[in-house]
Amino acid sequence: MSYFIVQILPYIALTIFGLGLLFRLGRWAAARLLGTSHEITLAPFPQTPWQAGWIFVREIALFRNIFFFEPTLWVGAWPMHIALFMVLGGHAVGFYFLGEQFVYIGMSPELSKFMSNLLGSVFGMVLLLGLIYLLVRRVSLGRVRQISNPSDYLHLVLLIAIVAVGDIMRYFPQYGMHYEEVYEYFKALILLQPVPEFVFHNVFFITHMLLVQILMIVFPFSKLVHLFGMFAMRWIENRVHTDPAPGLPNVDVAAARAKGTGLPSAGGAA
Amino acid sequence: MPEYKGMAQPAKASAEDLKKLRLVPVPDEKKVEEAIRLLDEMRKKFRSFVLAMESCVKCGLCAENCHAYLGTRDPNNIPTNRAELIRKIYRRYFTLEGRWFGKLVGAEDLTLDTLEQWYSYFYQCTECRRCGSVCPFGIDTCEVTMIARQILYWLGMVPKLHVGGGFGIERVGNQSNIPKPGMVDTLEFLSEEIKEEFGVDVRFPVDEEADILYVPSSADYLLNPYTLMGAAMFFTYIGARWTIPSVMSEAGNFGLLFDQRHLMRHLFMRLHDAAANLGVKKIVWGECGHGWRAWKMYLPYFVDRPLRWEITHLHDEVAYYIRTNQLKLDPTKNAQPVTLHDPCNYVRACSPAGPYGHTENMRTIIRAVTVDFREMTPNREKNFCCGGGSAVLFDDPEMYQKRIQFSKTKADQIRATGVGKDGNGILCAPCSICKAQFYPMVEEHELGVEVKGLIDLVGKALVWK
Known part of the structure; x- marks a missing residue:
């Protein structure tokens, strides 16, 4: 079983993840963009591409709508997403540079490793708390419960499980894995070689891997694709649209008023 | 028929009225099949609709920002839930997860009752776009309402008031x-x-x-x-x-x-x-x-x-x-x-x-x-x-x-x-x-x-x- 999870399933999961995403995004791309029937630019219309770009930034990077209309949701949602991207990025650079990624911005290798650990611990905890907050909100708010399907809860539970196991490995080094070990494991995977023996002894690592791969398999067929959906939707809705200039043809107000148009003394009609 | 199984509905135009617009209503026993066909056509035509169907995360931000929900407190008037009336059908017929794990992701077979539900709730939406404006992703439920009303019209389910116009x-x-x-x-x-x-x-x-x-x-x-x-x-x-x-x-x-x-x-x-x-x-x-x-x-x-x-x-x-x-x-x-x-x-x-x-x-x-x-x-x-x-x-x-x-x-x-x-x-x-x-x-x-x-x-x- 462990062998399957760490040696075989990764290839399957990655394939399903990749092809599934292509399938899903392909379906979106296959549907016609508006512009053949009508425009649904949201008003107030941006007047320059920069203004349109700013809407993308403020909504996608800052969650401005959520902040404005439901601050109590923003408190959980925004830190959770930022922490998620930090943690994902941290996995990539941390394992690739063995925790010495900050050497490239002038730190000593020891300090870099310390910083890597610190950031990982902080964001790992923010991510976990954010997810729990969102789950509690989904369960406790009547209106949100009314719109939830079983899958909406399961996505959160799955994410919480992944992060919880990850955090255990981070906060309790005796259960964790060293940067070098993970590096070696992925190197073996990428080179299609047998993975090193030591990964089989770490139950937490195997669990973490299993859950992540389940997520990868589910991802393309779930609402989690909102990561791409929001760009696609805003691409339709936040576009430059300008009005024709005002001003009516052959109209000279001053002349009309001098003539007294409309006044009975001027002989009536225009 | 101002009510159907407890749902308020505007009075429907009669077949006679529809004839004036040369619209041939679909008989009841064929409505479901035809609705699915039309829905399939719509999803290929409008990417805005596909995205509304596929990328909502159900955060619930739209609920308190919709006057229809604030006024009635009817869960089906929460914009995302109103869209869900179509989404559950969409999932069932046009997605893998809906076909295989229907219950889990909330997918449902289309029935005449569902169509009557569409008729009730998509004529309670006023297409004001406030939900679209508030949505973190800009999902425009107005587009969903418009598509639902179009399909209902083709099926022959349309308010007398509108047909009169x-x-x-x-x-x-x-x-x-x-x-x-x-x-x-x-x-x-x-x-x-x-x-x-x-x-x-x-x-x-x-x-x-x-x-x-x-x-x-x-x-x-x-x-x-x-x-x-x-x-x-x-x-x-x-x-x-x-x-x-x-x-x-x-x-x-x-x-x-x-x-x-x-x-x-x-x-x-x-x-x-x-x-x-x-x-x-x-x-x-x-x-x-x-x-x-x-x-x-x-x-x-x-x-x-x-x-x-x-x-x-x-x-x-x-x-x-x-x-x-x-x-x-x-x-x-x-x-x-x-x-x-x-x-x-x-x-x-x-x-x-x-x-x-x-x-x-x-x-x-x-x-x-x-x-x-x-x-x-x-x-x-x-x-x-x-x-x-x-x-x-x-x-x-x-x-x-x-x-x-x-x-x-x-x-x-x-x-x-x-x-x-x-x-x-x-x-x-x-x-x-x-x-x-x-x-x-x-x-x-x-x-x-x-x-x-x-x-x-x-x-x-x-x-x-």
Whole structure:
């Protein structure tokens, strides 16, 4: 079983993840963009591409709508997403540079490793708390419960499980894995070689891997694709649209008023 | 049938009515199959619809921002749940996860009951786009409503009220079913009214060669005469050569609300032909929210020939002449406290950003023609709908009760401005459907305000000498 999870399933999961995403995004791309029937630019219309770009930034990077209309949701949602991207990025650079990624911005290798650990611990905890907050909100708010399907809860539970196991490995080094070990494991995977023996002894690592791969398999067929959906939707809705200039043809107000148009003394009609 | 299994529904058009539009209703036993086929067609046609179906995360932000949900507290009126009525069908037939794990992801077979549910709830949505504007991703539930209504129309499930408008469109070119003689009569009467009340000679040219084609809302003939009078006085004041086309006497377009194919295009082509025949140079639009959206955002993609005329809204033109100081106005003519209801279609579907966009132009005008103007909160693109949008103006007792509930949030907003405290306030609602909704609703909620258009106030404030 462990062998399957760490040696075989990764290839399957990655394939399903990749092809599934292509399938899903392909379906979106296959549907016609508006512009053949009508425009649904949201008003107030941006007047320059920069203004349109700013809407993308403020909504996608800052969650401005959520902040404005439901601050109590923003408190959980925004830190959770930022922490998620930090943690994902941290996995990539941390394992690739063995925790010495900050050497490239002038730190000593020891300090870099310390910083890597610190950031990982902080964001790992923010991510976990954010997810729990969102789950509690989904369960406790009547209106949100009314719109939830079983899958909406399961996505959160799955994410919480992944992060919880990850955090255990981070906060309790005796259960964790060293940067070098993970590096070696992925190197073996990428080179299609047998993975090193030591990964089989770490139950937490195997669990973490299993859950992540389940997520990868589910991802393309779930609402989690909102990561791409929001760009696609805003691409339709936040576009430059300008009005024709005002001003009516052959109209000279001053002349009309001098003539007294409309006044009975001027002989009536225009 | 104002109710179906406990759900309020507007009275349906009969097969007889539909025949007038040459629509053959689908028999009940074939409705489900046909609905799925049409849904399949729609999802391939509109990416906005696909994204609304596939990328909602159910955060629930839209719930407290929808006047229909705030007024009724009916879970199916939460925008994402309303869309879910279609989404669960969409999942079941068009996605792998829905086919394999139906229960888990909330997928369901389509039944006649579901279709009746669509008919009930998609005619409780007023297509105001507030949810789309609030959604973190910009998912536009208005698009979902439009697609649902289109499919329901093709199946033969459409309110009598809407089909009545559609019939008028085909017969005489306006939803109110006013033929040319009736129009001319009314206009002559209004001309006399102006003479009596304002002491000026204003003529309403119909079908004359002119520079400007003015298209009033047909409701202005019957319900909002002061809007029509205000527009005529403005055009006369600036000495414009203008005319009203009798073949296309409708600023609204009910096609947008239930048939975005034949009916919507029919009016578009009538406008095109009228403009071509009368040799006009510019087309100016009257006070109508959904109509303005149709003409501004849909027209360019629907007419069969390249459009030779620019179309602007009367508000934008009046604001331009006010900004350039060409109008002499006396705001004391409108001395009562005034508040402005931002019609959803102007502020969320039609207005450019910036000081010269429609949203700000309305304010430029109202500040110039009134003394005591008070903003509602929230306002502009964050404004709430009047509760009658997209012609949810049904008089069936069940639906009328809903309309009162839909306008509850709006009523609270109006009350908070305090304009009606002494019973002499003005509620400026520059859109025909808003006006039609507000006339009875300000009474139901006892708001102490009189409903007026924006151009009404301009007409009153013009100083002629």
